[in-house]
Amino acid sequence: MSELNKLTIAAARDALRAGDTTSAELTEACLSEIDAAGALGAFVHHTPDLAREQAAAADARIKAGDAPAMCGIPLGIKDLFCTKGVPSQAASKILEGFKPEYESTVSQNLFDAGAVMLGKLNMDEFAMGSSNETSVYGNAVNPWKAGNSDADLTPGGSSGGSAAAVAADLCLAATGTDTGGSIRQPAAFTGIVGIKPTYGRCSRWGIVAFASSLDQAGPMTKDVRDAAIMLETMCGHDPKDSTSAELAVPNFEAALTGDIKGKTIGIPKEYRMEGMPDAIEKLWSEGTEMLRDAGAVIKDISLPHTQYALPAYYVIAPAEASSNLARYDGVRFGHRAKLGQGDGITEMYEKTRAEGFGPEVQRRVMVGTYVLSAGFYDAYYNRARRVRTLIKKDFEDVFADGIDAILTPATPSSAFELGADFSPIEMYLNDVFTVTVNLAGLPGISVPTGIDSKGLPLGLQLIGRPWEEGDLLNTAYALEQAAGFAGKPTRWW
Amino acid sequence: MLDLTFDTPKPKTIQGAKQAWELVIGMEVHAQVATQAKLFSGASTQFGAEPNSNVAFVDAGMPGMLPVINEECVAQAVRTGLGLKAEIHLKSAFDRKNYFYPDLPQGYQISQLYHPIVGEGEVLVEMGDGTARVVRIERIHLEQDAGKSIHDMDPHMSFVDLNRTGVALMEIVSRPDIRGPEEAAAYITKLRQIMWYLGTCDGNMQNGNLRADVNVSICSPGAYEKYRETGDFGHLGTRCEIKNMNSMRFIQQAIEVEARRQIAIVEDGGEVVQETRLYDPDKGETRSMRSKEEAHDYRYFPCPDLLPLEIEQGWVDDIAGALPELPDEKKSRFMADLGLSDYDASVLTAEPESAAFFEQVADGTDGKMAANWVINDLFGRLKKDDKSLADSPVTPAQIAGIITLIKKGDISGKIAKDVFEIVYTEGGDPAQIVEERGMKQVTDTGAIEAAVDQIIADNPAQVEKAKVNPKLAGWFVGQVMKATGGKANPKAVNEIVAKKLAD
Secondary structure, rough: OHHHHOOHHHHHHHHHOOOOOOOHHHHHHHHHHHHHHHHHHOOEOOHHHHHHHHHHHHHHHHOOOOOOOOOOEEEEEEOEEEEEOEOEEEEOHHHHHOOOOOOHHHHHHHHHHEEEEEEEEEOOOOOOOOOOOOOOOOOOOOOOOOOOOOOEEEOOOOOOOHHHHOOOOOEEEEEEEEEEOHHHHHHHHHHOEEEEEOOOOOOOEEEEEOOOOOOOOEEOOOOOOHHHHHHHHHHOOOOOOEEEOOOOOOOHHHHHOOOOOOOOEEEEEHOOOOOOOHHHHHHHHHHHHHHHOOEEEEEOOOOOOOOHHHHHHHHHHHHHHHHHHHHHOOOOOOOOOOOOOOOHHHHHHHHHHHOOHHHHHHHHHHHHHHHHHHOOOHHHHHHHHHHHHHHHHHHHHHHOOOOEEEEOOOHHHOOOOOOOOOOOOHHHHHHHHHHHHHHOOOEEEEEEEEOOOOOOOOOOOOOOOOOHHHHHHHHHHHHHHHHOOOOOOOOOO | OOOOOOOOOOOOOOEOOOOOOEEEEEEEEEEEEEOOEEEOOOOOOOOOOOOOOOOOOOOOOOOOOOOOOHHHHHHHHHHHHHHHOOOOOEOOEEOOOEEOOOOOOOEEEEOOOOOOEEOEEEEEEEOOOEEEEEEEEEEEEEEOOOEEOOOOOOOOOOOOOOOOOOOEEEEEEEOOOEEHHHHHHHHHHHHHHHHHOOOOOOOOOOOOEEEEEEEEEEEEOOOOHHHHHHHOOOHHOEEEEEEEOOOHHHHHHHHHHHHHHHHHHHHHOOOOOOEEEEEEEOOOEEEEEEEOOOOOOOEEEEOOOOOOOOOOOHHHHHHHHHOOOOOOHHHHHHHHHHHHHHHHHHHHOOHHHHHHHHHHHHHOOOHHHHHHHHHHHHHHHHOOOOOOOHHHOOOOOHHHHHHHHHHHHOOHHHHHHHHHHHHHHHHHHHHHHHHHHOOOEEEEHHHHHHHHHHHHHHHHHHHHHHHOOOHHHHHHHHHHHHOOOOOHHHHHHHHHHHHHHHO
């Protein structure tokens, strides 16, 4: 078989089971693509030896007839996941040299199913960013380019390396994490599928924490079927994470019938933003029509507190981050600043954290510290928590009204140029359609459905009822079928 | 059951240069929860292990590690709450208290600021002079202990031991109801006693398993009563908190010293500044650690790694049903059912082990005699050897055996002391010892009569005198006892001597 790296998980699985290829061949194909794709900056730690070892073990399992769906599938793992004995530094200088003694539950679940790890993927530092530019490794690059320009574009963030790697076929799929849109926005920017499951579906154990009440892992894949297959392996109850849900994991792939007749899809008016590009507006209407044509009932809905979501998110997420990142103090692991004569423990903290954290992380730690401080706690943190409750209730109300899923744009634009001089606030606006989903703990999926005038991919977001990822994936599958998106970036790297 | 009724003790007053002042004290007692594993990890809580050997990844604040609540710690907090007659909150929650310190690897302590697991309760604090005070408990919350920083092992570096990091603590917060240094010590003693009974804290102050922050203020006589009537703290003086005390003696000294410092300030026209202070026992003074302005901003917020802690009433009821008899109840019962004095009952119930020992002795013998033997003979003897009850070479059954021999009339009280000494030093069954060593009292009246007859026959002059003066009968009794090696039953000897002399 040729170009094995371009296979979907489903196709590779079937080929492996049929004996048409081996995990070793798939893995070698991906490893050579990775070697040739340095310009994309997607992989930041390479683990070819481990990959070959895992591939051999997977081939043995397949031969023995004991092959779960993910067995032998070569993956990239976001650097936010702790992987045993492999550098795991959340794209931060402060975790320089850190090799965990433990494996995150999600990556362990994948490995237990026989998946192969090719290496660790680039991301924004501590998952804080929407362009992958806050990474200590330097940014990943979007494999897509605008038709009229040779400028490097962002793959989005924070899971930018994952998105770039999957879009460029360096791996069959990748893990991502999503705190405010970090799976869905990069997926939309690179023409791939990314799902953030319901909060509590995937264990957070062993994933470097950004904002604990919002963080969720999810798969980033070439199509919806792959997302269903990979999510099923990633998720499940984990007693080591108190916020992990004690729920059985359904067979998500079996839910993909493509039949959405009689489903009610809500179109929230609050997501129609002023100044939204025509291409996005058009994409959204087209997507709506596609779902209507597939037999869904379309209903205009209101999620009245949407406008407060972004500010609430940028209070809650930094607040939790300021506390979660306190452990990076130079005492036990990672970077420690060189100290001068007479420097004490306070200087060690200050210098280590000043050197180890990049500007965006420092900004959020300071914002978070401020909103939790005495005298400001009620005005910011508590108010944001109340807003969060209202946003959650907005969704509960429409779901109680019979809405099965909600269709929105995934991003307010297509991928933008790297190095663009955005203010932090402008950058934060990238998350405007996605943060509500994290605040409400709901599942959300980004599906590529179109190409804009510059020739860049665009995605739509579907938001589902809690714990009904199967239903959500099926609606996404119907949308994918109707949209027929088959775009691939032209290779330039 | 006997109701224990007490008078309220008088508050401690200190005479200043201008007026008399009363003391008002509130305490935050940190009690290490007696469990095998830490509050949020499976690491051991064993004291004295190699540094950094009882540390799980989450204790060391490793990236991506998450806390999972240890159910036994929750059960221990509930038990403690029930023991302090407190309200158990079926829903509580954990918060993060954020600050930097090398022995706090996460950069925050997980605690319960907003929703503690235990609410209001009370403790009866007896002062031993027939007075007692009811100290109100405001709350008990669960929290993580910090590790230990060691600064004296290297001239340039500090060392950190994380063994204690994450060990569960109960912070027991009292209302400002304690009115003097002695009451403060009695309060801690009582808390420790209750937790001993419950098995929820070993109370070892030397190891730091029980420590207290002490809030001290002064007020004019009458002001405290106004505070109690209105609940308005404005009637009380500004308080200072003396941190981290783990000695009863120092706690009492520190309160006295701090009160005198505040009195001097106020009488001098100054104002007490609310602050955290440390007690220096060498200099006998408290000194400022940090003022209110310098106080840390802990940025408490709900810990997003943990769901609110929900427990079921049925579970609480099960714990309540399995609760042991507590010191107050046990003491009442000892007094009412076994006829013990207040003092004896207090001594015997001070520790659950001594109460249990006593009860085994008393079971089937005699409460009062058992109390006397345990307190005077056993405790006295152990004290002489600097031994604790746990090291006692004498079992409850052996003491019960001795008491039974006395009651049967087999040995006299005096011989019993000798038997006890043999049992203490050599061991053995008292009945067998008495039998084998011929220590049994002679109750055979024939043998006694023969001895009496012999003495009378040998001492005719004395007999004549005794017939005139019956008090001299005692001399005959003494002679008979001497002749029988002390084994004759004294009661029988008395009777026979009296009878023979009257003949």
